[in-house]
Amino acid sequence: MKKNQIFITYGEDPRLMIEQLLAAVKLEEMIKPGGSIGLKPNLVVGKPADSGATTHPEIVEGIITYLLAKGFKKIVIMEGSWIGDDTKRAFAICGYQRLAEKYNVELIDLKGDQTIKVESGGLSLEICSQVKKVDFLINLPVLKAHCQTELTCALKNLKGCIPDREKRRFHSMGLHKPIAALSAAITPHLTIVDALCGDLTFEEGGNPVPMGRLIAGSDPVLLDAYAADLIGLKATDIPYISIAHHLGVGEIDLAGAEFIETNPDDRKGSGFRLSHRSRTLSLKVDERQSCSACYGSLIHALHRLEEEGSLNGIPAKSIKIGQGYKGEGGKGPGIGNCTKGYTPYLKGCPPTARQIKEFLRSVELL
Ligand code: SF4
Structure with missing residues (x-):
């Protein structure tokens, strides 16, 4: 996959969509043979995906079955819910416990993980060590609103990879600069955005908006720029996207992007807007x-x-x-x-x- 490519698959059935998307992306060619793979969904709260808050488990199930069929067996799912919520509870409520048992995949609660210090973007950051132990990291954000940063998608989803005390410190630092610095410290190899029905009012769900698409790419800044554009925002108006671009994490200008729609005839709806x-x-x-x-x-x-x-x-x-x-x-x-x-x-x-x-x-x- 070229860094400027954005793949989009439309539809309403996450299992069919992810299969089509992964085949177009040729995921198996991106991972070294026998490599370990970390899947990082958004399970910020313990609410089912149809609330618009969390990543649909059918997407993750489709990735697991695809990888297993291609011979990749070392797969883990990792996440740390937001402050005040229990990741294990979110794993159970959101359908990930069932997935782990069905496919013998390890669930890692990053809240209990060891941490390492990294220097990034002019900041000293504390990140969960598991994220650095996998050979290939797949970021699986939900495209949705955020009450402080307007948009949460590829870059901000990485905040689940730091301990709670660091989450608090990020907020004390104004959020945008540390989010951008974090994306320079943990740059996923692939991001697949769940834009099936994200909540465009609140991050914690309850107001899902059917958008009917999955979006994939290897440049998380470009993906966030596209996500912002899709819901009527300018990427340059969201400071953490601009800062991440200036840190060299990725491109912000969509003019240089190559869009590959795997099933353009199935596209429904456009002009999605944040409720503000x-x-x-x-x-x-x-x-x-x-x-x-x-x-x-x-x-x-x-x-x-x-x-x-x-x-x-x-x-x-x-x-x-x-x-x-x-x-x-x-x-x-x-x-x-x-x-x-x-x-x-x-x-x-x-x-x-x-x-x-x-x-x-x-x-x-x-
Ligand atoms: S703002 Fe203060 S009270 Fe609220 S969650 Fe953060 S540390 Fe706790």
């Missing part, structure tokens, strides 16, 4: 370096309060959240342990969306 609900709801929030799980739960809670007609009572910029509030104090409401100096505040690291909703309902500003 997060952006509107975030007007109530004064956020400083919050973790995705914490901030995502807050945005979700605000969404539910709005549905109940309870949002208007919350003044703009009144809710405090994030690591930037540690050691400070004043008038709340604050969300999460980092805001314990504020009154009132909600305990938790992170608190759940349900807890946040109940808390905000109960505080005086409502």
Whole structure:
């Protein structure tokens, strides 16, 4: 596969689609004989793929059966869910436990993995060692919205390959620069984007949008540029994509890409758009370096309060959240342990969306 190539397969049946895509990509020619292969899906939360949050297990099953048929037997699945969620629970709920048992494939919870230090993009990073132990890494992100970075796809999916303490530190560093640096430290050999029904409102799912395609390539920056374009964003407006490009991870300009559609007649739909609900709801929030799980739960809670007609009572910029509030104090409401100096505040690291909703309902500003 040439680095500027983007392969696209359309449809609704993930098993058929992945078989067609892998045959077009000629996956077996990309891996050295007998090489070990790591599959890195997005299992950020324990929710089934049809919620729009996680990678469809049928895609991973199709990759495993393809590889086994071509004689590749050393296959592992690796992931670390977001802060506050249990990867093993996500493996079970998302259908990966079943896959592991059926095909005798090892599941690796990266939250419990040993870590190594790497220098990348001007930063010192702590990454999970398993990612570096495989000969060939296949990144399997979901194309979906993110409440802090707008888009999450190929580059940001690699954040599952660092321990929780490093995830927190990434947020304290503003997220974009460390995500780009991480992609320079862990560049997958192949990325296959699950764009079947990603959630274009919230990262944690619940609002899936049928997009009916799988997208593959070896340049994760180019894939993110294409993913951004597909949902109406400019890649240059998403800082981590631009920074990764400047670090030499890949190309950002789609003009140089070669698009190969394996079944163009099956293409349905276009003009997918982010809902930008997060952006509107975030007007109530004064956020400083919050973790995705914490901030995502807050945005979700605000969404539910709005549905109940309870949002208007919350003044703009009144809710405090994030690591930037540690050691400070004043008038709340604050969300999460980092805001314990504020009154009132909600305990938790992170608190759940349900807890946040109940808390905000109960505080005086409502
Ligand atoms: S309280 Fe929230 S922002 Fe603070 S460390 Fe925990 S998850 Fe992150």
